[in-house]
Amino acid sequence: MPxxxxxxxxxxxxxxxxxxxxxxLGARVQVDLAPTKTLEAxxxxxxxxxxxxxxxxxxxxxxxxxxLDGLTARPxxxxxxxxxxxxxxxxxxxxxxxxxxxxxxxxxSLCYSRAGASGIFFAGLIERLGIAQDVNAKAIVIxxxxxxxxxxxxxxxxxxxxVSELMEVPGIEIVGALPEGAQTVAVFSxxxxxxxxxxxxxxxxxxRLCTPEALxxxxxxxPA
Numbered sequence: 465m466p467x468x469x470x471x472x473x474x475x476x477x478x479x480x481x482x483x484x485x486x487x488x489l490g491a492r493v494q495v496d497l498a499p500t501k502t503l504e505a506x507x508x509x510x511x512x513x514x515x516x517x518x519x520x521x522x523x524x525x526x527x528x529x530x531x532l533d534g535l536t537a538r539p540x541x542x543x544x545x546x547x548x549x550x551x552x553x554x555x556x557x558x559x560x561x562x563x564x565x566x567x568x569x570x571x572x573s574l575c576y577s578r579a580g581a582s583g584i585f586f587a588g589l590i591e592r593l594g595i596a597q598d599v600n601a602k603a604i605v606i607x608x609x610x611x612x613x614x615x616x617x618x619x620x621x622x623x624x625x626x627v628s629e630l631m632e633v634p635g636i637e638i639v640g641a642l643p644e645g646a647q648t649v650a651v652f653s654x655x656x657x658x659x660x661x662x663x664x665x666x667x668x669x670x671x672r673l674c675t676p677e678a679l680x681x682x683x684x685x686x687p688a
Contacts, residue, residue, distance in 0.1 A: 467494045481673045488669040499579035514663040518559035520651040539687035545582045545588040547639040548628035550615040561645040575604040575611040575620035576595040612636045627683035
């Protein structure tokens with residue numbers, strides 16, 4: 465059974481395209497979804513698959529260590545961090561860095577992820593804005609998973625994550641991507657595991673799924 469380890473940012477695309485991926489490989493593909501940092505740790509602990517989709521930085525690091533085949537590495541998608549609220553709730557103004565800072569200070573509660581690329585960025589962002597202590601005092605920081613689930617449960621008023629990950633949770637509304645000056649563009653890339661006979665074929669099949677239309681529909685962009 466072909467096996468793909470993938471970051472949560474491509475979860476929606478991979479789930480929707482699972483039948484096409486299975487058909488392309490002629491077998492059911494096992495897709496293991498988790499934050500990049502979690503997958504990176506598991507891979508360094510010895511876990512293996514046929515191919516991996518991680519941040520470009522993680523792919524490069526694991527290729528340099530000989531775990532992934534660097535010759536197969538390719539960018540698949542660009543992703544931006546966004547904010548979401550529960551469906552029907554007012555949308556805070558995040559049109560500028562100043563407006564975002566005020567929204568963060570005014571929010572009664574919020575959620576972000578500890579292990580994902582978006583959560584690592586967000587933790588650094590609130591430090592740069594000088595509001596980390598105030599924000600973290602009312603924040604739910606989940607180890608992994610979809611932050612927007614805390615909106616539906618009523619535990620948080622606003623949630624931050626990759627836009628593509630926020631979109632995976634029903635019952636919420638995307639306020640928008642964070643403004644320039646408080647934004648990062650994550651590059652998600654793929655590579656085959658070194659020595660995996662079916663790795664290149666699996667990666668090729670995943671890359672064919674990442675059309676501009678399919679990426680846009682899931683809140684992602686094509687690599688520049």
